[in-house]
Amino acid sequence: MNKKFLCTKLEFKLILSIIFSFTIACIIFILLETIGESMLDSHFGKNSFMNNQKNQAISDFSKYVSDNNLKISDHDKITQWVRKEKYVSLYIYKDKQLVYNSDINDATIYYGKPEENPFMSGGSLYEVKFADTDAKMYMECFFQYKYYYIVSIFDGVIAFLCFIVIMLVLIKRKTTYIGTLENELKILEGGNLSHEITISGRDELASLAQGINEMRKSFIERLDSENKAHLANSELITAMSHDLRTPLTALVGYLDIIEYKKYKTDENLKQYIHNSREKAYQIKYLSDKLFEYFIVFNTNGDDLEVETFDGNELLEQLMEEQIFILEDNGFNFQIDSCNTTFRIEVNLISIRRVFDNIFSNIIKYADKVVPIKVEYYIQDQIVNICVENKVSNNLKAVSSTGIGLKTCKKIMERHNGQIVATKQNNIFSVQIRLPIKL
Incomplete structure (x- = not known):
């Protein structure tokens, strides 16, 4: 025995x-x-x-x-x-x-x-x-x-x-x-x-009380997370319904004019067709963002397949892809790269999606006169990637649902990283933080 x-x-x-x-x-x-x-x-x-x-x-x-x-x-x-x-x-x-x-x-x-x-x-x-x-x-x-x-x-x-x-x-x-x-x-x-469990002594009763208290805190955190997710989804649906309804209403209007031949000249017809095409692309863009959001948020983080890359080579490759597109749109860059050799574990498709979102926003909102500043450096076994641009003063009224930023935040969380976007004195900056392998 x-x-x-x-x-x-x-x-x-x-x-x-x-x-x-x-x-x-x-x-x-x-x-x-x-x-x-x-x-x-x-x-x-x-x-x-x-x-x-x-x-x-x-x-x-x-x-x-x-x-x-x-x-x-x-x-x-x-x-x-x-x-x-x-x-x-x-x-x-x-x-x-x-x-x-x-x-x-x-x-x-x-x-x-x-x-x-x-x-x-x-x-x-x-x-x-x-x-x-x-x-x-x-x-x-x-x-x-x-x-x-x-x-x-x-x-x-x-x-x-x-x-x-x-x-x-x-x-x-x-x-x-x-x-x-x-x-x-x-x-x-x-x-x-919210009632705190009393913890007294150092025996099994105290351990039991500690366990109950931790379970209470975890349950509160879970409820808060669910409430925040519910609120975020509600806000997203409200914003998306508004953003989709506006171009969709305009598209239906243009198509009605074309179908019932309410235009006066052939130039008006071409303009209506062109406007209809733009509205259709706008709807496609919004629907793609919406699907991307739900795909990211409904995928288990444990299913994320990561690969190990040379950090400098990967960031240079991602920057080159974006710089080529932005230079073609008339933007200039100031790049301060990292001299330290490091390795990084990421899902390449997801990380490329984050950079695509950041730089596509630069094309839409940044001032072309002021160079785009890009910097990445190593600190406390974390690679910090900073992208900064000045917001254009000639923008028309732009409304955003924030789906892209929410998607990027979720992707970074799955990589045990972080993304922070700030705007101050008309300067918009994004900082990405990812753990590295030295």
């Missing part, structure tokens, strides 16, 4: 409480016994209580013999009386010979087989008249033992009650704490998750 005998902290404390309580109870019992015996010894030694009890017993035995016409040979009846009295030893003599001894098991000494009297030299003998002869008796009385027994029983009860009281006092704190935890769990069951 390989079961290990290992006490938990609670069991160990309980054992110590029992030992301590039992020790105190024993000390109390011994003190009470000592005091009680001392008082009884003093009481019995200072008065004639025992003599009176003995004289009364001798008188009762003589009366018993007389009332029952006992003969000196009626040992069985004599023994019955002795057993009834309990605290008496009786010795009967005839002609200085012992004929009855209550201390012998069979309580019978036959006449003709006498024993010498052990009390004849100094003991007190009393006359007793049997039906057939006169005899002498010697009686030893132990009536004081009855009171010693009563005191011992009383001391034992007091000691036991002290043991129970001490145990209750010692475990009161734990039972109170258990009651506190029960009440706090009822509060949590009632829906008040």
